[in-house]
Amino acid sequence: MxxxxxxxxxxxxxxxxxxxxxxxxxxxxxxxxxxxxxxxxxxxxxxxxxxxxxxxxxxxxxxxxxxxxxxxxxxxxxxxxxxxxxxxxxxxxxxxxxxxxxxxxxxxxxxxxxxPQWRAEKPAVADRMVFDLDPGVPAGVAECCEVALWLRERLAADGLDAYAKTSGAKGLHLLVPLVPTPSETVSAYARALAKEGEAAMPRLVLHRMARSLRPGKVFVDHSQNAAAKTTATPYTLRARPEPTVSAPVTWEEVEARRGLAFRLGDIAARLDRYGELLGPLTDPDGAGRLP
Missing domain, CATH: 3.90.920.10 (DNA primase, PRIM domain)
Structure with a gap:
Protein backbone atom coordinates (compact mmCIF):
# COMPACT_ATOMS: atom_id res chain seq x y z
CA MET A 1 0.00 0.00 0.00
CA PRO A 116 18.58 29.83 -13.02
CA GLN A 117 20.16 33.01 -11.69
CA TRP A 118 16.87 34.91 -12.15
CA ARG A 119 13.36 34.81 -10.70
CA ALA A 120 10.14 33.80 -12.43
CA GLU A 121 8.68 37.30 -12.52
CA LYS A 122 11.79 38.71 -14.24
CA PRO A 123 13.15 36.16 -16.72
CA ALA A 124 16.71 36.87 -17.89
CA VAL A 125 17.24 39.52 -15.20
CA ALA A 126 19.75 37.98 -12.79
CA ASP A 127 19.86 38.66 -9.05
CA ARG A 128 22.94 36.49 -8.60
CA MET A 129 26.08 35.62 -10.52
CA VAL A 130 27.77 32.22 -10.45
CA PHE A 131 31.22 30.83 -11.19
CA ASP A 132 31.49 27.04 -11.42
CA LEU A 133 35.07 25.98 -10.64
CA ASP A 134 35.61 22.60 -12.27
CA PRO A 135 38.99 20.86 -11.81
CA GLY A 136 40.65 18.69 -14.45
CA VAL A 137 42.54 15.71 -12.99
CA PRO A 138 45.07 15.76 -11.35
CA ALA A 139 43.77 19.12 -10.09
CA GLY A 140 41.19 18.83 -7.32
CA VAL A 141 39.45 20.78 -4.61
CA ALA A 142 42.71 22.39 -3.35
CA GLU A 143 43.27 24.01 -6.74
CA CYS A 144 39.61 25.11 -6.87
CA CYS A 145 40.08 26.77 -3.48
CA GLU A 146 43.12 28.69 -4.73
CA VAL A 147 41.12 30.01 -7.69
CA ALA A 148 38.11 30.78 -5.46
CA LEU A 149 40.27 32.91 -3.17
CA TRP A 150 41.63 34.87 -6.14
CA LEU A 151 38.11 35.42 -7.48
CA ARG A 152 36.82 36.49 -4.07
CA GLU A 153 39.53 39.16 -3.82
CA ARG A 154 39.02 40.31 -7.41
CA LEU A 155 35.24 40.57 -6.93
CA ALA A 156 35.77 42.50 -3.68
CA ALA A 157 37.85 45.03 -5.64
CA ASP A 158 34.68 45.71 -7.64
CA GLY A 159 32.58 45.98 -4.47
CA LEU A 160 31.03 42.53 -4.82
CA ASP A 161 30.66 39.90 -2.08
CA ALA A 162 31.18 36.23 -2.95
CA TYR A 163 29.89 33.15 -1.13
CA ALA A 164 31.12 29.61 -1.68
CA LYS A 165 29.51 26.18 -1.79
CA THR A 166 30.66 22.77 -2.90
CA SER A 167 29.26 21.60 -6.20
CA GLY A 168 28.48 18.26 -4.58
CA ALA A 169 30.71 16.68 -7.23
CA LYS A 170 34.39 17.63 -7.40
CA GLY A 171 34.39 21.41 -7.67
CA LEU A 172 33.23 24.63 -6.04
CA HIS A 173 30.60 27.23 -6.88
CA LEU A 174 30.99 30.92 -6.13
CA LEU A 175 27.76 32.92 -5.84
CA VAL A 176 27.46 36.71 -5.85
CA PRO A 177 24.21 38.55 -4.92
CA LEU A 178 23.37 41.27 -7.43
CA VAL A 179 20.99 44.14 -7.86
CA PRO A 180 18.80 42.76 -10.70
CA THR A 181 20.88 43.01 -13.89
CA PRO A 182 20.23 41.69 -17.42
CA SER A 183 21.70 38.18 -17.77
CA GLU A 184 23.64 39.29 -20.88
CA THR A 185 25.45 41.95 -18.86
CA VAL A 186 26.23 39.52 -16.04
CA SER A 187 27.49 36.92 -18.55
CA ALA A 188 29.85 39.43 -20.18
CA TYR A 189 31.27 40.53 -16.82
CA ALA A 190 31.73 36.94 -15.60
CA ARG A 191 33.47 35.94 -18.84
CA ALA A 192 35.82 38.92 -18.59
CA LEU A 193 36.71 37.95 -15.01
CA ALA A 194 37.36 34.33 -16.02
CA LYS A 195 39.70 35.55 -18.78
CA GLU A 196 41.41 37.86 -16.30
CA GLY A 197 41.89 34.90 -13.95
CA GLU A 198 43.52 32.90 -16.74
CA ALA A 199 45.88 35.79 -17.48
CA ALA A 200 46.77 36.13 -13.78
CA MET A 201 47.21 32.37 -13.15
CA PRO A 202 47.92 30.75 -16.53
CA ARG A 203 49.34 27.59 -14.94
CA LEU A 204 46.09 27.02 -13.04
CA VAL A 205 43.06 28.70 -14.68
CA LEU A 206 41.16 28.13 -17.92
CA HIS A 207 38.25 30.21 -19.15
CA ARG A 208 37.44 27.83 -22.05
CA MET A 209 36.18 24.27 -21.75
CA ALA A 210 38.64 22.74 -24.27
CA ARG A 211 39.18 19.17 -23.00
CA SER A 212 42.74 19.02 -24.29
CA LEU A 213 43.70 21.92 -21.99
CA ARG A 214 41.90 20.64 -18.88
CA PRO A 215 44.41 18.31 -17.13
CA GLY A 216 45.77 19.89 -13.96
CA LYS A 217 43.81 23.13 -14.38
CA VAL A 218 40.58 24.65 -13.07
CA PHE A 219 37.97 25.59 -15.64
CA VAL A 220 36.20 28.77 -14.49
CA ASP A 221 32.81 28.10 -16.05
CA HIS A 222 31.08 31.47 -16.45
CA SER A 223 28.47 30.14 -18.91
CA GLN A 224 25.85 29.36 -16.24
CA ASN A 225 25.06 33.07 -16.09
CA ALA A 226 23.35 32.80 -19.49
CA ALA A 227 19.60 33.16 -19.07
CA ALA A 228 18.91 29.67 -20.44
CA LYS A 229 21.38 27.94 -18.09
CA THR A 230 20.92 26.60 -14.56
CA THR A 231 23.12 25.69 -11.61
CA ALA A 232 22.72 23.07 -8.87
CA THR A 233 20.65 24.75 -6.15
CA PRO A 234 22.26 25.19 -2.71
CA TYR A 235 21.58 22.15 -0.50
CA THR A 236 20.48 19.89 -3.35
CA LEU A 237 21.56 16.27 -3.25
CA ARG A 238 23.54 15.09 -6.27
CA ALA A 239 23.13 11.94 -8.37
CA ARG A 240 26.38 10.39 -7.15
CA PRO A 241 27.18 6.96 -5.66
CA GLU A 242 27.23 8.65 -2.22
CA PRO A 243 24.52 11.17 -1.21
CA THR A 244 26.71 14.26 -1.57
CA VAL A 245 25.23 17.73 -1.13
CA SER A 246 25.98 21.05 -2.81
CA ALA A 247 26.79 22.55 0.59
CA PRO A 248 27.70 26.10 1.63
CA VAL A 249 31.19 26.46 3.11
CA THR A 250 32.98 29.15 5.10
CA TRP A 251 35.91 31.08 3.65
CA GLU A 252 38.03 29.63 6.47
CA GLU A 253 37.24 26.16 5.11
CA VAL A 254 38.16 27.32 1.60
CA GLU A 255 41.46 28.71 2.92
CA ALA A 256 42.19 25.30 4.53
CA ARG A 257 41.86 23.76 1.01
CA ARG A 258 40.67 20.35 2.19
CA GLY A 259 37.77 18.40 3.68
CA LEU A 260 35.18 19.98 1.40
CA ALA A 261 32.89 17.02 0.78
CA PHE A 262 29.58 16.73 2.60
CA ARG A 263 26.82 14.14 2.61
CA LEU A 264 23.20 14.44 3.61
CA GLY A 265 23.96 13.36 7.19
CA ASP A 266 26.38 16.29 7.67
CA ILE A 267 24.07 19.19 6.86
CA ALA A 268 21.89 19.49 9.97
CA ALA A 269 24.98 19.81 12.20
CA ARG A 270 26.52 22.36 9.83
CA LEU A 271 23.33 24.43 9.92
CA ASP A 272 23.38 24.27 13.73
CA ARG A 273 27.03 25.34 13.81
CA TYR A 274 27.16 27.99 11.08
CA GLY A 275 23.55 28.93 10.37
CA GLU A 276 22.61 29.61 6.75
CA LEU A 277 25.89 30.71 5.20
CA LEU A 278 24.15 31.73 1.97
CA GLY A 279 21.53 33.87 3.72
CA PRO A 280 22.99 37.07 2.19
CA LEU A 281 22.08 35.76 -1.29
CA THR A 282 18.39 36.20 -0.49
CA ASP A 283 18.79 39.57 1.27
CA PRO A 284 18.30 42.49 -1.15
CA ASP A 285 20.41 44.70 1.14
CA GLY A 286 23.44 42.52 0.43
CA ALA A 287 23.19 42.83 -3.36
CA GLY A 288 26.04 44.44 -5.30
CA ARG A 289 26.17 46.34 -8.59
CA LEU A 290 28.41 45.36 -11.46
CA PRO A 291 30.97 48.07 -12.22
Missing part, protein backbone atom coordinates in the same frame (compact mmCIF):
# COMPACT_ATOMS: atom_id res chain seq x y z
CA UNK A 2 1.32 3.49 -0.90
CA UNK A 3 1.65 5.59 2.27
CA UNK A 4 -0.27 8.86 2.16
CA UNK A 5 1.09 11.72 4.23
CA UNK A 6 -0.19 15.21 4.78
CA UNK A 7 2.22 18.11 4.37
CA UNK A 8 0.93 21.62 5.05
CA UNK A 9 -2.61 20.45 4.27
CA UNK A 10 -1.65 18.70 1.01
CA UNK A 11 -2.08 14.93 0.72
CA UNK A 12 0.95 13.25 -0.85
CA UNK A 13 1.50 9.64 -1.91
CA UNK A 14 5.11 8.77 -1.03
CA UNK A 15 6.40 5.68 -2.85
CA UNK A 16 9.20 3.12 -2.44
CA UNK A 17 10.56 4.61 0.77
CA UNK A 18 12.80 1.59 1.44
CA UNK A 19 14.37 1.67 -2.03
CA UNK A 20 18.15 2.16 -1.94
CA UNK A 21 19.06 5.17 -4.10
CA UNK A 22 22.73 5.71 -3.18
CA UNK A 23 24.30 2.25 -3.22
CA UNK A 24 27.68 3.20 -1.74
CA UNK A 25 26.04 4.16 1.56
CA UNK A 26 22.77 2.24 1.38
CA UNK A 27 20.86 5.54 1.55
CA UNK A 28 17.16 5.00 0.96
CA UNK A 29 14.53 7.17 -0.67
CA UNK A 30 12.91 7.64 2.74
CA UNK A 31 16.16 9.09 4.10
CA UNK A 32 16.32 11.47 1.12
CA UNK A 33 12.78 12.69 1.80
CA UNK A 34 13.64 13.15 5.47
CA UNK A 35 16.75 15.16 4.50
CA UNK A 36 14.75 17.60 2.37
CA UNK A 37 12.04 17.94 5.01
CA UNK A 38 14.49 18.86 7.78
CA UNK A 39 16.57 21.12 5.47
CA UNK A 40 13.51 22.88 4.00
CA UNK A 41 14.08 26.14 5.86
CA UNK A 42 17.53 26.46 4.26
CA UNK A 43 16.82 25.22 0.73
CA UNK A 44 13.40 26.81 0.08
CA UNK A 45 14.62 30.44 -0.11
CA UNK A 46 16.95 29.36 -2.95
CA UNK A 47 14.12 27.58 -4.80
CA UNK A 48 11.28 30.03 -4.23
CA UNK A 49 10.16 31.96 -7.29
CA UNK A 50 12.76 30.29 -9.53
CA UNK A 51 11.65 27.90 -12.28
CA UNK A 52 13.26 24.58 -11.42
CA UNK A 53 14.79 21.99 -13.70
CA UNK A 54 15.02 18.43 -12.40
CA UNK A 55 17.80 15.93 -12.91
CA UNK A 56 15.91 12.75 -12.10
CA UNK A 57 17.57 9.52 -10.94
CA UNK A 58 14.71 7.37 -9.62
CA UNK A 59 16.75 4.14 -9.75
CA UNK A 60 19.91 5.69 -8.34
CA UNK A 61 22.91 7.24 -10.13
CA UNK A 62 23.67 3.96 -11.96
CA UNK A 63 20.15 3.74 -13.39
CA UNK A 64 18.49 6.01 -15.92
CA UNK A 65 19.38 9.66 -15.28
CA UNK A 66 17.50 12.31 -17.24
CA UNK A 67 17.17 16.11 -17.20
CA UNK A 68 13.73 17.67 -17.50
CA UNK A 69 12.56 21.26 -17.58
CA UNK A 70 8.88 20.51 -18.24
CA UNK A 71 6.54 19.71 -15.34
CA UNK A 72 6.64 15.91 -14.86
CA UNK A 73 3.55 13.86 -15.76
CA UNK A 74 1.15 13.78 -12.83
CA UNK A 75 2.25 17.13 -11.37
CA UNK A 76 -0.52 18.07 -8.90
CA UNK A 77 -2.58 21.11 -9.82
CA UNK A 78 -1.60 22.80 -6.54
CA UNK A 79 2.11 22.81 -7.51
CA UNK A 80 2.87 26.22 -8.96
CA UNK A 81 4.20 26.52 -12.50
CA UNK A 82 5.47 29.66 -14.22
CA UNK A 83 5.83 30.61 -17.89
CA UNK A 84 9.40 30.25 -19.15
CA UNK A 85 9.43 31.33 -22.80
CA UNK A 86 11.80 29.33 -24.98
CA UNK A 87 12.50 29.88 -28.65
CA UNK A 88 11.44 26.30 -29.44
CA UNK A 89 8.36 26.45 -27.16
CA UNK A 90 6.95 29.93 -26.46
CA UNK A 91 4.24 28.46 -24.19
CA UNK A 92 6.62 26.47 -21.97
CA UNK A 93 6.10 26.36 -18.22
CA UNK A 94 8.24 25.03 -15.39
CA UNK A 95 7.61 23.99 -11.81
CA UNK A 96 8.32 26.51 -9.04
CA UNK A 97 9.00 24.95 -5.63
CA UNK A 98 7.61 27.58 -3.26
CA UNK A 99 6.66 25.60 -0.16
CA UNK A 100 7.28 22.49 1.90
CA UNK A 101 4.55 20.43 0.23
CA UNK A 102 5.97 21.13 -3.24
CA UNK A 103 9.48 20.32 -1.97
CA UNK A 104 8.40 16.94 -0.57
CA UNK A 105 6.40 16.16 -3.74
CA UNK A 106 9.45 16.91 -5.93
CA UNK A 107 11.79 14.99 -3.62
CA UNK A 108 9.56 11.93 -4.01
CA UNK A 109 10.53 11.96 -7.72
CA UNK A 110 14.23 11.63 -6.65
CA UNK A 111 15.76 14.72 -8.20
CA UNK A 112 18.63 17.14 -8.20
CA UNK A 113 17.28 20.70 -8.14
CA UNK A 114 18.72 23.14 -10.70
CA UNK A 115 17.73 26.81 -10.85
Missing amino acids: TPITEVDGRRLALTNLEKVIHPATGTTKGEILHYYAVTAEAILPHLQDRPVSFLRYPDGPDGQVFFTKNPPPGTPDWVRTAPVPRSEDPGARQVVVDDLASLVWASNLVVEFHT
Whole structure:
Protein backbone atom coordinates (compact mmCIF):
# COMPACT_ATOMS: atom_id res chain seq x y z
CA MET A 1 0.00 0.00 0.00
CA THR A 2 1.32 3.49 -0.90
CA PRO A 3 1.65 5.59 2.27
CA ILE A 4 -0.27 8.86 2.16
CA THR A 5 1.09 11.72 4.23
CA GLU A 6 -0.19 15.21 4.78
CA VAL A 7 2.22 18.11 4.37
CA ASP A 8 0.93 21.62 5.05
CA GLY A 9 -2.61 20.45 4.27
CA ARG A 10 -1.65 18.70 1.01
CA ARG A 11 -2.08 14.93 0.72
CA LEU A 12 0.95 13.25 -0.85
CA ALA A 13 1.50 9.64 -1.91
CA LEU A 14 5.11 8.77 -1.03
CA THR A 15 6.40 5.68 -2.85
CA ASN A 16 9.20 3.12 -2.44
CA LEU A 17 10.56 4.61 0.77
CA GLU A 18 12.80 1.59 1.44
CA LYS A 19 14.37 1.67 -2.03
CA VAL A 20 18.15 2.16 -1.94
CA ILE A 21 19.06 5.17 -4.10
CA HIS A 22 22.73 5.71 -3.18
CA PRO A 23 24.30 2.25 -3.22
CA ALA A 24 27.68 3.20 -1.74
CA THR A 25 26.04 4.16 1.56
CA GLY A 26 22.77 2.24 1.38
CA THR A 27 20.86 5.54 1.55
CA THR A 28 17.16 5.00 0.96
CA LYS A 29 14.53 7.17 -0.67
CA GLY A 30 12.91 7.64 2.74
CA GLU A 31 16.16 9.09 4.10
CA ILE A 32 16.32 11.47 1.12
CA LEU A 33 12.78 12.69 1.80
CA HIS A 34 13.64 13.15 5.47
CA TYR A 35 16.75 15.16 4.50
CA TYR A 36 14.75 17.60 2.37
CA ALA A 37 12.04 17.94 5.01
CA VAL A 38 14.49 18.86 7.78
CA THR A 39 16.57 21.12 5.47
CA ALA A 40 13.51 22.88 4.00
CA GLU A 41 14.08 26.14 5.86
CA ALA A 42 17.53 26.46 4.26
CA ILE A 43 16.82 25.22 0.73
CA LEU A 44 13.40 26.81 0.08
CA PRO A 45 14.62 30.44 -0.11
CA HIS A 46 16.95 29.36 -2.95
CA LEU A 47 14.12 27.58 -4.80
CA GLN A 48 11.28 30.03 -4.23
CA ASP A 49 10.16 31.96 -7.29
CA ARG A 50 12.76 30.29 -9.53
CA PRO A 51 11.65 27.90 -12.28
CA VAL A 52 13.26 24.58 -11.42
CA SER A 53 14.79 21.99 -13.70
CA PHE A 54 15.02 18.43 -12.40
CA LEU A 55 17.80 15.93 -12.91
CA ARG A 56 15.91 12.75 -12.10
CA TYR A 57 17.57 9.52 -10.94
CA PRO A 58 14.71 7.37 -9.62
CA ASP A 59 16.75 4.14 -9.75
CA GLY A 60 19.91 5.69 -8.34
CA PRO A 61 22.91 7.24 -10.13
CA ASP A 62 23.67 3.96 -11.96
CA GLY A 63 20.15 3.74 -13.39
CA GLN A 64 18.49 6.01 -15.92
CA VAL A 65 19.38 9.66 -15.28
CA PHE A 66 17.50 12.31 -17.24
CA PHE A 67 17.17 16.11 -17.20
CA THR A 68 13.73 17.67 -17.50
CA LYS A 69 12.56 21.26 -17.58
CA ASN A 70 8.88 20.51 -18.24
CA PRO A 71 6.54 19.71 -15.34
CA PRO A 72 6.64 15.91 -14.86
CA PRO A 73 3.55 13.86 -15.76
CA GLY A 74 1.15 13.78 -12.83
CA THR A 75 2.25 17.13 -11.37
CA PRO A 76 -0.52 18.07 -8.90
CA ASP A 77 -2.58 21.11 -9.82
CA TRP A 78 -1.60 22.80 -6.54
CA VAL A 79 2.11 22.81 -7.51
CA ARG A 80 2.87 26.22 -8.96
CA THR A 81 4.20 26.52 -12.50
CA ALA A 82 5.47 29.66 -14.22
CA PRO A 83 5.83 30.61 -17.89
CA VAL A 84 9.40 30.25 -19.15
CA PRO A 85 9.43 31.33 -22.80
CA ARG A 86 11.80 29.33 -24.98
CA SER A 87 12.50 29.88 -28.65
CA GLU A 88 11.44 26.30 -29.44
CA ASP A 89 8.36 26.45 -27.16
CA PRO A 90 6.95 29.93 -26.46
CA GLY A 91 4.24 28.46 -24.19
CA ALA A 92 6.62 26.47 -21.97
CA ARG A 93 6.10 26.36 -18.22
CA GLN A 94 8.24 25.03 -15.39
CA VAL A 95 7.61 23.99 -11.81
CA VAL A 96 8.32 26.51 -9.04
CA VAL A 97 9.00 24.95 -5.63
CA ASP A 98 7.61 27.58 -3.26
CA ASP A 99 6.66 25.60 -0.16
CA LEU A 100 7.28 22.49 1.90
CA ALA A 101 4.55 20.43 0.23
CA SER A 102 5.97 21.13 -3.24
CA LEU A 103 9.48 20.32 -1.97
CA VAL A 104 8.40 16.94 -0.57
CA TRP A 105 6.40 16.16 -3.74
CA ALA A 106 9.45 16.91 -5.93
CA SER A 107 11.79 14.99 -3.62
CA ASN A 108 9.56 11.93 -4.01
CA LEU A 109 10.53 11.96 -7.72
CA VAL A 110 14.23 11.63 -6.65
CA VAL A 111 15.76 14.72 -8.20
CA GLU A 112 18.63 17.14 -8.20
CA PHE A 113 17.28 20.70 -8.14
CA HIS A 114 18.72 23.14 -10.70
CA THR A 115 17.73 26.81 -10.85
CA PRO A 116 18.58 29.83 -13.02
CA GLN A 117 20.16 33.01 -11.69
CA TRP A 118 16.87 34.91 -12.15
CA ARG A 119 13.36 34.81 -10.70
CA ALA A 120 10.14 33.80 -12.43
CA GLU A 121 8.68 37.30 -12.52
CA LYS A 122 11.79 38.71 -14.24
CA PRO A 123 13.15 36.16 -16.72
CA ALA A 124 16.71 36.87 -17.89
CA VAL A 125 17.24 39.52 -15.20
CA ALA A 126 19.75 37.98 -12.79
CA ASP A 127 19.86 38.66 -9.05
CA ARG A 128 22.94 36.49 -8.60
CA MET A 129 26.08 35.62 -10.52
CA VAL A 130 27.77 32.22 -10.45
CA PHE A 131 31.22 30.83 -11.19
CA ASP A 132 31.49 27.04 -11.42
CA LEU A 133 35.07 25.98 -10.64
CA ASP A 134 35.61 22.60 -12.27
CA PRO A 135 38.99 20.86 -11.81
CA GLY A 136 40.65 18.69 -14.45
CA VAL A 137 42.54 15.71 -12.99
CA PRO A 138 45.07 15.76 -11.35
CA ALA A 139 43.77 19.12 -10.09
CA GLY A 140 41.19 18.83 -7.32
CA VAL A 141 39.45 20.78 -4.61
CA ALA A 142 42.71 22.39 -3.35
CA GLU A 143 43.27 24.01 -6.74
CA CYS A 144 39.61 25.11 -6.87
CA CYS A 145 40.08 26.77 -3.48
CA GLU A 146 43.12 28.69 -4.73
CA VAL A 147 41.12 30.01 -7.69
CA ALA A 148 38.11 30.78 -5.46
CA LEU A 149 40.27 32.91 -3.17
CA TRP A 150 41.63 34.87 -6.14
CA LEU A 151 38.11 35.42 -7.48
CA ARG A 152 36.82 36.49 -4.07
CA GLU A 153 39.53 39.16 -3.82
CA ARG A 154 39.02 40.31 -7.41
CA LEU A 155 35.24 40.57 -6.93
CA ALA A 156 35.77 42.50 -3.68
CA ALA A 157 37.85 45.03 -5.64
CA ASP A 158 34.68 45.71 -7.64
CA GLY A 159 32.58 45.98 -4.47
CA LEU A 160 31.03 42.53 -4.82
CA ASP A 161 30.66 39.90 -2.08
CA ALA A 162 31.18 36.23 -2.95
CA TYR A 163 29.89 33.15 -1.13
CA ALA A 164 31.12 29.61 -1.68
CA LYS A 165 29.51 26.18 -1.79
CA THR A 166 30.66 22.77 -2.90
CA SER A 167 29.26 21.60 -6.20
CA GLY A 168 28.48 18.26 -4.58
CA ALA A 169 30.71 16.68 -7.23
CA LYS A 170 34.39 17.63 -7.40
CA GLY A 171 34.39 21.41 -7.67
CA LEU A 172 33.23 24.63 -6.04
CA HIS A 173 30.60 27.23 -6.88
CA LEU A 174 30.99 30.92 -6.13
CA LEU A 175 27.76 32.92 -5.84
CA VAL A 176 27.46 36.71 -5.85
CA PRO A 177 24.21 38.55 -4.92
CA LEU A 178 23.37 41.27 -7.43
CA VAL A 179 20.99 44.14 -7.86
CA PRO A 180 18.80 42.76 -10.70
CA THR A 181 20.88 43.01 -13.89
CA PRO A 182 20.23 41.69 -17.42
CA SER A 183 21.70 38.18 -17.77
CA GLU A 184 23.64 39.29 -20.88
CA THR A 185 25.45 41.95 -18.86
CA VAL A 186 26.23 39.52 -16.04
CA SER A 187 27.49 36.92 -18.55
CA ALA A 188 29.85 39.43 -20.18
CA TYR A 189 31.27 40.53 -16.82
CA ALA A 190 31.73 36.94 -15.60
CA ARG A 191 33.47 35.94 -18.84
CA ALA A 192 35.82 38.92 -18.59
CA LEU A 193 36.71 37.95 -15.01
CA ALA A 194 37.36 34.33 -16.02
CA LYS A 195 39.70 35.55 -18.78
CA GLU A 196 41.41 37.86 -16.30
CA GLY A 197 41.89 34.90 -13.95
CA GLU A 198 43.52 32.90 -16.74
CA ALA A 199 45.88 35.79 -17.48
CA ALA A 200 46.77 36.13 -13.78
CA MET A 201 47.21 32.37 -13.15
CA PRO A 202 47.92 30.75 -16.53
CA ARG A 203 49.34 27.59 -14.94
CA LEU A 204 46.09 27.02 -13.04
CA VAL A 205 43.06 28.70 -14.68
CA LEU A 206 41.16 28.13 -17.92
CA HIS A 207 38.25 30.21 -19.15
CA ARG A 208 37.44 27.83 -22.05
CA MET A 209 36.18 24.27 -21.75
CA ALA A 210 38.64 22.74 -24.27
CA ARG A 211 39.18 19.17 -23.00
CA SER A 212 42.74 19.02 -24.29
CA LEU A 213 43.70 21.92 -21.99
CA ARG A 214 41.90 20.64 -18.88
CA PRO A 215 44.41 18.31 -17.13
CA GLY A 216 45.77 19.89 -13.96
CA LYS A 217 43.81 23.13 -14.38
CA VAL A 218 40.58 24.65 -13.07
CA PHE A 219 37.97 25.59 -15.64
CA VAL A 220 36.20 28.77 -14.49
CA ASP A 221 32.81 28.10 -16.05
CA HIS A 222 31.08 31.47 -16.45
CA SER A 223 28.47 30.14 -18.91
CA GLN A 224 25.85 29.36 -16.24
CA ASN A 225 25.06 33.07 -16.09
CA ALA A 226 23.35 32.80 -19.49
CA ALA A 227 19.60 33.16 -19.07
CA ALA A 228 18.91 29.67 -20.44
CA LYS A 229 21.38 27.94 -18.09
CA THR A 230 20.92 26.60 -14.56
CA THR A 231 23.12 25.69 -11.61
CA ALA A 232 22.72 23.07 -8.87
CA THR A 233 20.65 24.75 -6.15
CA PRO A 234 22.26 25.19 -2.71
CA TYR A 235 21.58 22.15 -0.50
CA THR A 236 20.48 19.89 -3.35
CA LEU A 237 21.56 16.27 -3.25
CA ARG A 238 23.54 15.09 -6.27
CA ALA A 239 23.13 11.94 -8.37
CA ARG A 240 26.38 10.39 -7.15
CA PRO A 241 27.18 6.96 -5.66
CA GLU A 242 27.23 8.65 -2.22
CA PRO A 243 24.52 11.17 -1.21
CA THR A 244 26.71 14.26 -1.57
CA VAL A 245 25.23 17.73 -1.13
CA SER A 246 25.98 21.05 -2.81
CA ALA A 247 26.79 22.55 0.59
CA PRO A 248 27.70 26.10 1.63
CA VAL A 249 31.19 26.46 3.11
CA THR A 250 32.98 29.15 5.10
CA TRP A 251 35.91 31.08 3.65
CA GLU A 252 38.03 29.63 6.47
CA GLU A 253 37.24 26.16 5.11
CA VAL A 254 38.16 27.32 1.60
CA GLU A 255 41.46 28.71 2.92
CA ALA A 256 42.19 25.30 4.53
CA ARG A 257 41.86 23.76 1.01
CA ARG A 258 40.67 20.35 2.19
CA GLY A 259 37.77 18.40 3.68
CA LEU A 260 35.18 19.98 1.40
CA ALA A 261 32.89 17.02 0.78
CA PHE A 262 29.58 16.73 2.60
CA ARG A 263 26.82 14.14 2.61
CA LEU A 264 23.20 14.44 3.61
CA GLY A 265 23.96 13.36 7.19
CA ASP A 266 26.38 16.29 7.67
CA ILE A 267 24.07 19.19 6.86
CA ALA A 268 21.89 19.49 9.97
CA ALA A 269 24.98 19.81 12.20
CA ARG A 270 26.52 22.36 9.83
CA LEU A 271 23.33 24.43 9.92
CA ASP A 272 23.38 24.27 13.73
CA ARG A 273 27.03 25.34 13.81
CA TYR A 274 27.16 27.99 11.08
CA GLY A 275 23.55 28.93 10.37
CA GLU A 276 22.61 29.61 6.75
CA LEU A 277 25.89 30.71 5.20
CA LEU A 278 24.15 31.73 1.97
CA GLY A 279 21.53 33.87 3.72
CA PRO A 280 22.99 37.07 2.19
CA LEU A 281 22.08 35.76 -1.29
CA THR A 282 18.39 36.20 -0.49
CA ASP A 283 18.79 39.57 1.27
CA PRO A 284 18.30 42.49 -1.15
CA ASP A 285 20.41 44.70 1.14
CA GLY A 286 23.44 42.52 0.43
CA ALA A 287 23.19 42.83 -3.36
CA GLY A 288 26.04 44.44 -5.30
CA ARG A 289 26.17 46.34 -8.59
CA LEU A 290 28.41 45.36 -11.46
CA PRO A 291 30.97 48.07 -12.22
